[in-house]
Amino acid sequence: MLHHVEGAAEEGAETRSVAARGTPAEREFTGRVVAVRPAELLLTEGGDPALFFGRHRWELRADGPGTVLVNREEFTGPLVPEVLAGTRDVLVAEFTAFNESLKARAEADARGWGA
Numbered sequence: 001m002l003h004h005v006e007g008a009a010e011e012g013a014e015t016r017s018v019a020a021r022g023t024p025a026e027r028e029f030t031g032r033v034v035a036v037r038p039a040e041l042l043l044t045e046g047g048d049p050a051l052f053f054g055r056h057r058w059e060l061r062a063d064g065p066g067t068v069l070v071n072r073e074e075f076t077g078p079l080v081p082e083v084l085a086g087t088r089d090v091l092v093a094e095f096t097a098f099n100e101s102l103k104a105r106a107e108a109d110a111r112g113w114g115a
Helices: 080-112
Strands: 002-006 014-019 027-037 041-048 052-063 066-076
Touching: 027 052, 066 080
Parallel strands: none
Antiparallel strands: 002 014, 014 027, 027 041, 041 052, 052 066
């Protein structure tokens, strides 16, 4: 899971993230914010387009009384198969932990507002 993120949610802002802190899979990476629509969309990207490049999209959509989170990462470049072969399980676990943590936080906030 992402344990540390620096950067502003503003188009063009640079970001620095640390994932899986304290584990053998710990890694640090930089990127930039490509698009922001408050309460709807955050799109970031980073890496080397010639080797391994990622685009991450967090999208919120109203769904009746609730909200749907689309949390998607797309990778391009010749190193993608090799990198994913060694990290797919870690990435899936990180996405799952992030989604569950965000859900718990949103539900706790909603309860605090009397929802």
